[in-house]
Amino acid sequence: MDLPAEPSPPVATSPRRPRVAVVLFNLGGPDAPESVRPFLVNLFTDPAILRVPGWVRPWLGRIIAWRRTRPASENYAILGGRSPLLELTQEQAEALESVLNAEGEVEAKAFIAMRYWHPMSDACAAAVKAWGPDEILLLPLYPQFSTTTTGSSMVAWDKAAARIGLSVPTTTLCCFHSDPAFADATARMVRDSYEKARAELDPAVKLRVLFSAHGLPESIVTAGDPYQWQVEQSVERVVERLDIADLDHVVCYQSRVTPQKWIGPSTEDELERAGHDKVAVLVVPIAFTSEHSETLVELDVEYREEAEKLGVPGYFRTPAQNADPGFIAALAGLVRHARCSGRSLCSFGGARQCPKQHRDCPHEKVSAARRAQVTA
Ligand SMILES: C=CC1=C(C)c2cc3[nH]c(cc4nc(cc5[nH]c(cc1n2)c(C)c5CCC(=O)O)C(CCC(=O)O)=C4C)c(C)c3C=C
Ligand SMILES: [Fe+2]
């Protein structure tokens, strides 16, 4: 006699994890000596960078790019003829992807959209579309928002996504200048290099920390760009965490490339002051999260030589974050936080109040007036 078949046990079905495409924004850099000129043309013909009437820009932008090609090529030659930015961003992308996937909440894939050299937004948007995400998170690798960097990348992304009809719910993170995990990771790196510098220096020599950020033409800040204010916020958060009594420190700005008036003090002026005061310096890049020509050449070669000439009694530098585990954990936290807070969290150029009222919400608000100026 046939026995009735045993009812089969219920099959455990775990819900499919949402597929999240994390798009990392950075500036990009030339991948060969012959790419330097077209990279610079892309940069100087961007209306976010060269703020002149549209009919002048293609001409003036090309002239400025042409004039800048020689000094820029000389800098890239020191790095073997190319920028290391893409490889370093790829390492950050892989590290972030593995942290997010290990957490198990989402199925994450990190993509890279460079602004002025490949892979740019069009290629990135096509790769994102082919992957078929449920959600997209736009995550700048610039801690502080500037219309010249993150703002410009957002505009380029929107155009690229529209061109190929990529319409997936998208969260945009404007900035993370005051994110506690970002400040913790940065402060740890600064403390390490501060201690190493102190160990090398004669105890009688004082050490000053120069938080060096990329500069901006002053007119861009006057027009409402929140970058300088956000840089100052980042420095305050890091200094709080360093908790070094009577820390001698200053915020300064490097990499001026146009003749207009740029925000100051310049990093060069601060080197001159350090030479005059006979104090050693620890230079901390505060607005770049990866090494590239402006850290490896400008800071490590040019400013070091300048400091020697000026009689600065010691020159040290904190590395950029690259794939530092603390920094990658901070990025993963930003992804989690942005998702849990809902898609309304950030708007172009600023952020609305954190809807979940998290303490220390990293999405610091930009005042309504400033936001209006930025988005105008
Ligand atoms: C008017 C010119 C520029 C403004 C404004 C500007 C803002 C800005 N840039 C960064 C970060 C990076 N800049 C990089 C290269 C680079 N930037 C400019 C000009 C302006 N940047 C030039 C001409 C170049 C090319 C290099 C050179 O000619 O020296 C890079 C990448 C470089 C690499 O090696 O890959 C980064 C990163 C920030 C954060 C910023 C304002 C907030
Ligand atoms: Fe720049």
Ligand SMILES: [Fe+2]
């Ligand atoms: Fe929040």
